[in-house]
Amino acid sequence: MQVTKTARKPGRALTPEERQTKTQQLLDAALDVFLERGFEAARLDEVAKRAGVAKGTLYLYFASKEALFEDLIRSLIASPIQEVGQRMLAQDIPAEMMLRGLLNWAKKEVLGTRRKDIARLIISEAGRFPELGAFYHREVISRGTAVIRAIVTRGVERGEFTSDALDRFPQLLIAPVLVGIIWNGLFSHVETLDTDGLLDVHADLIIRGLKGGAA
Amino acid sequence: MQVTKTARKPGRALTPEERQTKTQQLLDAALDVFLERGFEAARLDEVAKRAGVAKGTLYLYFASKEALFEDLIRSLIASPIQEVGQRMLAQDIPAEMMLRGLLNWAKKEVLGTRRKDIARLIISEAGRFPELGAFYHREVISRGTAVIRAIVTRGVERGEFTSDALDRFPQLLIAPVLVGIIWNGLFSHVETLDTDGLLDVHADLIIRGLKGGAA
Amino acid sequence: MQVTKTARKPGRALTPEERQTKTQQLLDAALDVFLERGFEAARLDEVAKRAGVAKGTLYLYFASKEALFEDLIRSLIASPIQEVGQRMLAQDIPAEMMLRGLLNWAKKEVLGTRRKDIARLIISEAGRFPELGAFYHREVISRGTAVIRAIVTRGVERGEFTSDALDRFPQLLIAPVLVGIIWNGLFSHVETLDTDGLLDVHADLIIRGLKGGAA
Amino acid sequence: MQVTKTARKPGRALTPEERQTKTQQLLDAALDVFLERGFEAARLDEVAKRAGVAKGTLYLYFASKEALFEDLIRSLIASPIQEVGQRMLAQDIPAEMMLRGLLNWAKKEVLGTRRKDIARLIISEAGRFPELGAFYHREVISRGTAVIRAIVTRGVERGEFTSDALDRFPQLLIAPVLVGIIWNGLFSHVETLDTDGLLDVHADLIIRGLKGGAA
DNA sequence: GATGAATGAGCATTCATTCAT
DNA sequence: AATGAATGAATGCTCATTCAT
Structure with missing residues (x-):
């Protein structure tokens, strides 16, 4: 259940690099899913699961599904x-x-x-x-x-x-x-x-x- | 887009040509919507509205959204x-x-x-x-x-x-x-x-x- | 398509016996369907098909699905x-x-x-x-x-x-x-x-x- | 029927007992509704309302209306x-x-x-x-x-x-x-x-x- | 009288988004 | 920061009912 890819830290502040790394993980997962399903059919549940985080966490990094998609494309x-x-x-x-x-x-x-x-x-x-x-x-x-x-x-x-x-x-x-x-x-x-x-x-x-x- | 409101007839059997015409109207509307939104984001409500029929009517001509899409492509x-x-x-x-x-x-x-x-x-x-x-x-x-x-x-x-x-x-x-x-x-x-x-x-x-x- | 069970007469008035007969045919079909599916799951489409009439015809004999059911039970x-x-x-x-x-x-x-x-x-x-x-x-x-x-x-x-x-x-x-x-x-x-x-x-x-x- | 509005908690993980309790609340509500209406006529909206949850919540506990019904019977x-x-x-x-x-x-x-x-x-x-x-x-x-x-x-x-x-x-x-x-x-x-x-x-x-x- | 095409309210189900913990 | 349970608007599809022919 708990994917221990990146040491889970319920704790405190993130260093900029940590944040950067996590963002990248999410974008990687998002790319996979958007590629497989297309924008509309892509499920944020799936993105979160593949990134090993909870769905809510996505919203700490991206304002919406649309923002995630746009950020993703931009980053690529x-x-x-x-x-x-x-x-x-x-x-x-x-x-x-x-x-x-x-x-x-x-x-x-x-x-x-x-x-x-x-x-x-x-x-x-x-x-x-x-x-x-x-x-x-x-x-x-x-x-x-x-x-x-x-x-x-x-x-x-x-x-x-x-x-x-x-x-x-x-x-x-x-x-x-x-x-x-x-x-x-x-x-x-x-x-x-x-x-x-x-x-x-x-x-x-x-x-x-x-x-x-x-x- | 152009609703040609073919006199609404709840009544009698449709001649093959009438059916053909209606089907074509629906397909035209569907093409517009699928083009604007893509398959997933396309709303059958919208297709029906543009064709000037009720949503249920769509299902007299196509078994499902997917069937509508495939018929559309095939017809074209x-x-x-x-x-x-x-x-x-x-x-x-x-x-x-x-x-x-x-x-x-x-x-x-x-x-x-x-x-x-x-x-x-x-x-x-x-x-x-x-x-x-x-x-x-x-x-x-x-x-x-x-x-x-x-x-x-x-x-x-x-x-x-x-x-x-x-x-x-x-x-x-x-x-x-x-x-x-x-x-x-x-x-x-x-x-x-x-x-x-x-x-x-x-x-x-x-x-x-x-x-x-x-x- | 045209079930020729009872000589289709698009024409004029029905004698009382004809009406009686037709009513009975509809009730027979209804019984079958209600027995198989229960009241809610029974489809009037199915009843009409089994009785060999159009769906609209049902409403010439019964005011509603509920009325059909009640008449059926009463008749039985x-x-x-x-x-x-x-x-x-x-x-x-x-x-x-x-x-x-x-x-x-x-x-x-x-x-x-x-x-x-x-x-x-x-x-x-x-x-x-x-x-x-x-x-x-x-x-x-x-x-x-x-x-x-x-x-x-x-x-x-x-x-x-x-x-x-x-x-x-x-x-x-x-x-x-x-x-x-x-x-x-x-x-x-x-x-x-x-x-x-x-x-x-x-x-x-x-x-x-x-x-x-x-x- | 008796909505015991268990303090709405969007938050943290549920203990097994909490989950159990909630499941039971839902089943209780479901029993009421299924009894009053029968399976087909029962409305999940109604079940949710009586249990004091949103309709979507039902699907966190039961896969479908049918699954809800079967689980209900089994549990009883x-x-x-x-x-x-x-x-x-x-x-x-x-x-x-x-x-x-x-x-x-x-x-x-x-x-x-x-x-x-x-x-x-x-x-x-x-x-x-x-x-x-x-x-x-x-x-x-x-x-x-x-x-x-x-x-x-x-x-x-x-x-x-x-x-x-x-x-x-x-x-x-x-x-x-x-x-x-x-x-x-x-x-x-x-x-x-x-x-x-x-x-x-x-x-x-x-x-x-x-x-x-x-x- | 009979038809059956058309209707549209109604429902199960999904899923992006929120927020108390 | 992170979680994940809860939400509820939104959507595809169904089907009893109507009505012009």
Whole structure:
């Protein structure tokens, strides 16, 4: 009954780290449950149980179910995209390699981790959390598109690319990442999709497209 | 949304068409509500109100909330994709034109109609309705990929295309359609995306990629 | 769909006999359903279906579910008890034989027919239909006890019986009938009770008791 | 009925006794309502109100309305019958006195307590709860009949009784108890029945029957 | 007279939230 | 700080009753 994960202390004040740790435990549990059930169907009972605390304790850390969900998403959206982009741009390598680097990073750091699940959660629920959509756009999407544009612009300036397609629609670069995320969320039991292969082929194709001679 | 208050008749037997019409009204209302709220948060009260009937009436047409949802999806998935594909393949036009034709069809018939909403609904909810995912895959996805493969294969055979990328990953052709659907579902208030332009540029880019010389 | 039991006549007036017949059909169906489910759990849908009419038709014959139930019970309580009693008393036979005759009649005409089911229905539901209880008491119980008392009084007067026990508590004569009804309603699947044997032994025992010498 | 408003405590863990007490309060309230209305017509709102708790609280103690009902019956059926029987058989008294003892016990401990109400509830509802019927038969009926048979057998062996009627049909001993229960449930407003007198006379009569000379 | 589609009040059950301990 | 029993509004679903045809 008493889950003794973290030494139960009915006692006194919490150090900031303790509070931080507990918050993280709750968020971890919440992520599991929200991923499995979706926002509405997720039960706080379940979250509390998995975190090894009483249901009431949740309310010491989050004001409501909605707040828990939003805090969770926010905490997960730390966007390392910009960092990768900067790293790419800092190197003296062809723009082609930068784009490939970005996609490889997506393979490893998005499709290969829980980030894909978070993305799916956002895609599924953000419709009902407009602020969250805005937040995600600001923190992730706009930064991502900026990076892509920077790379493509450089590629065009350097004469590597003949097309500015990705400057106008940087979404085209990451579209297959989305497909990979959604496909494996919906159809993995019916027909698996080799997302690594997908992105490799995509890279080849798009690079050819960007470089290509006459259309 | 638009309650067309079809003269309330407690009375006589319904002709099949009347029943059909009423069913459709209910499904229309249901689509609105499911789209706005998601499956769990959707209230049958709301569906009934928008359809201009009493709550109990819903149960004369659908056995349960879940049945309503599934019937809704099924009714909307009549997949005309195959038909377009056949039409394309039947013509004596370059494979390139076929692919462009497909994307133009998507612009008009998916992104330009409620089909995009259905897709979004499926993306959001199919995780909790595995059968629905399978059904959608069977009725829509697998047919769509088959059509794409047929076109690409012909293009390669005729020497139009040098790459079989889309034969291996036909998902790459429709990935931007997905992006368009999701983007406008999530970020339309923040940054609109010109999906028509997106698909046009995508078409150009991918065609160049498929035809392109050395990668 | 169209049950053609009784020539469907959407047309005009009903003769009294037709109305009578239809009423009886509805009551028959109602009895079945009330017996199977009890008053509350009985569904008028079911009654209508079994009677081969539409649900609305029920309301042409009975004002409400409650009225249907009460009419049903009333129609079933035609009490032949008094008649049997009169017949017994009219004969010039020992009081003992009269009592045995009464119990034999109960074996055949109560335990051997649907009357036992009706009794069980009344026992189960009359708590919530006080008028019905009063009605049943007046029509059946009080007549039954009167008959028993008349017989016993005669037996005592004639010197056949030394005890007036049944005059004070005529219920004692029919108690085993009740037991038989209830037992087979509740425990027949677990342990069957030979109600005929029960009543035979009861007759012997009670006669001996009524006649017996010093207790 | 009597809301004893046990100081509302949203707080701390309940001791087993507290839980036990609360459970009992709920069961008491439930018994009242089920008796007044029957299973189907009983409203959990009403049960909760009478117990002085919120409706949701019921579900902390019972999984469903059906579970509440079954737990209620089970909790009330603790059968002390066997115990009385053993006590009787242990004494060195005539079998006649044992039977009288049994009936006196029934007067006091069944007809004089809520046990009579439970019996009535079972009689009314067990038709739709077959398991309950089986349970009641196993826990109460079969034990009761065993006790009666043991007493009668001894009486016959000792030469007290000349009839084995009750060995064949022990139900005959308790039949008037049933009559008493049902009568007062249905007709008490119309004609009261002196159940004590009923059972006294029954005792005399049946003893005479069991002892009596030639029938 | 008969129909049966429509109604809507009513109920069992769930679950986010509160708060005394 | 933590607990978890208690709450009660909210919701899916049922079914007796009505009434236009």
